[in-house]
Amino acid sequence: MISNTCSVDSILSILATSAADSSSYRKYLYNLKETNLTASIALQMITEKKVKQIYYNRALLLLQFFSSKVQTLVGGFKLIDTTNTAASMVNKIMDEMPSFVKTSVCNNNFCSVPMLEVKSTQLSLNVYDGQINLSRDLLAYIEISEENCSFCVNKRSVTVAATEHIMIELNSIPSDLELSTSTGNIEIVPLHLIKQNFTQPIKAKLDNLEKFLTVGDKTYKLRGVVSFFGGERRGLRNAMGHYTASAFRGNHKWETYDDMKKKVENARASTTNDEEL
Numbered sequence: 001m002i003s004n005t006c007s008v009d010s011i012l013s014i015l016a017t018s019a020a021d022s023s024s025y026r027k028y029l030y031n032l033k034e035t036n037l038t039a040s041i042a043l044q045m046i047t048e049k050k051v052k053q054i055y056y057n058r059a060l061l062l063l064q065f066f067s068s069k070v071q072t073l074v075g076g077f078k079l080i081d082t083t084n085t086a087a088s089m090v091n092k093i094m095d096e097m098p099s100f101v102k103t104s105v106c107n108n109n110f111c112s113v114p115m116l117e118v119k120s121t122q123l124s125l126n127v128y129d130g131q132i133n134l135s136r137d138l139l140a141y142i143e144i145s146e147e148n149c150s151f152c153v154n155k156r157s158v159t160v161a162a163t164e165h166i167m168i169e170l171n172s173i174p175s176d177l178e179l180s181t182s183t184g185n186i187e188i189v190p191l192h193l194i195k196q197n198f199t200q201p202i203k204a205k206l207d208n209l210e211k212f213l214t215v216g217d218k219t220y221k222l223r224g225v226v227s228f229f230g231g232e233r234r235g236l237r238n239a240m241g242h243y244t245a246s247a248f249r250g251n252h253k254w255e256t257y258d259d260m261k262k263k264v265e266n267a268r269a270s271t272t273n274d275e276e277l
């Protein structure tokens with residue numbers, strides 16, 4: 001038995017509908033499926049009739065990350081608690097499916113580390129006053145920049161390339177957070193943890209999100225949104241709530257996947273949810 005699987009199910013649903021609607025994305029997953037369980041499950045969700053096989057693979061996938069959360073119940077049943085935020089789940093199950101590859105090249109040919117590549121699963125964006133502007137923020141992120149080389153005294157040129165997909169986490173940071181970060185003990189907390197923990201709901205209509213993003217010569221189509229239903233969330237992001245996925249299908253209709261409900265529902269484009277991924 002696996003509990004609280006809504007974050008993993010939401011992400012897998014969007015990967016699966018993306019593969020169903022895009023032949024190039026299907027091919028991308030197909031090339032990964034022998035070595036990557038996430039890709040293979042997403043493909044099974046659109047081809048396999050045997051739900052049992054999909055559940056079995058999903059359990060294998062989740063056990064890689066939540067083996068410490070296994071509880072043995074009366075009767076020898078095992079329960080795995082997979083409570084997690086959507087962004088943290090993406091980091092786990094899509095580790096080998098990065099959204100971006102950042103390459104930094106030192107201007108000094110004799111540098112001990114002339115070239116360095118760092119992959120990232122997603123871009124974490126701060127949203128102020130609920131104003132989501134994906135293309136502006138994305139272009140700023142991939143802009144060519146320069147940084148100091150930590151291996152020699154020269155500069156490094158940094159370029160960021162997007163891959164087959166782009167995952168974006170949306171964070172709404174309270175404006176007073178800046179004040180609280182100046183206190184001594186919070187300074188040692190990594191910024192990504194602050195973002196995870198002090199983020200407010202982002203209320204946005206599905207249809208107000210940008211449908212296309214252009215990055216260089218590539219155009220990315222919006223395929224889906226993961227929304228959070230947390231009830232009493234007051235500035236704290238935690239996974240103790242419920243995630244659903246809304247897929248923007250090839251026919252330009254929104255469909256909602258909710259693992260608490262038996263069947264897929266059509267979603268209204270004017271629905272306002274707390275969009276998290």
Ligand SMILES: [Zn+2]
Binds near residue numbers: 154
């Ligand atoms: Zn260098």
